[in-house]
Amino acid sequence: MEKRIINPWQWQNERSYAQAVEVKNPEGTLYVSGQCAISADGISSNENMESQLILSLKNLEQVITQAGYDCSGIVRLNIYTTSTADLWPHFNIFQDWIAKHNITQATTLLEVKSLFETLAVELEATVVK
Template identity: 30%
Template sequence: MKRTAVNPWDWSIKLGYNQAEVIEGATRQVICAGQTAVDGTGAPQHPDDMRAQISLALDNLEAVLKEAGMDLSNVIKLGVYATDVDEALKNFDLMGMRFGPHQVAPPMTLLGVTRLAIPSLLFEIEAIAAA
């Protein structure tokens, strides 16, 4: 699979994502449901701790991708939902720590929401991956 970044401006690169990517040669796609800070039984974890919730949601995303035979390097689109966008952005260094080693900056949308499916959850991330 070949990825070509499309960035008419450079401001988003500084924030860790491309405006768009041209994907060529992919033969498989995985559409991931939103991943949150829940344990293996689906019980919410880390109430009132945005940083810990982002970290666990990313762990869960990586677990889903691994089960599908992929990793974060395969992610071509992210959708992020947070109940407090400012607090999420304060902790977005976690995104860079996870995606940076894979040298990818998938296009992303970050939305502020009033709540998630389970009220104690603060952060949810969904992904599309391709190989």
């Protein structure tokens, strides 16, 4: 697989994403459903945004790894949240996770009216290898 990052500007680098990612000759592509702060028993978290973000990232990583892919292969990561104001103070958790896995991805962040049950953040990814 060959990846090419397209960034006409530099400002997005501080926000931990790329304007576009081109992938040529992938061996496989994994489309990951939105991952949230849901326990292994299927119980939705009612904890704060920080806790929900940490568990959502853990669940995303588990799905990707179990599928035989690496998190470094994430090329698109969409973030849905019920409150960007509550998410921003914890955005460093997201950025640290991105840096830990050496990910450069296209990202869209959307504030939505609601998510499933008591959930406050959801992460949807496209992964290649």
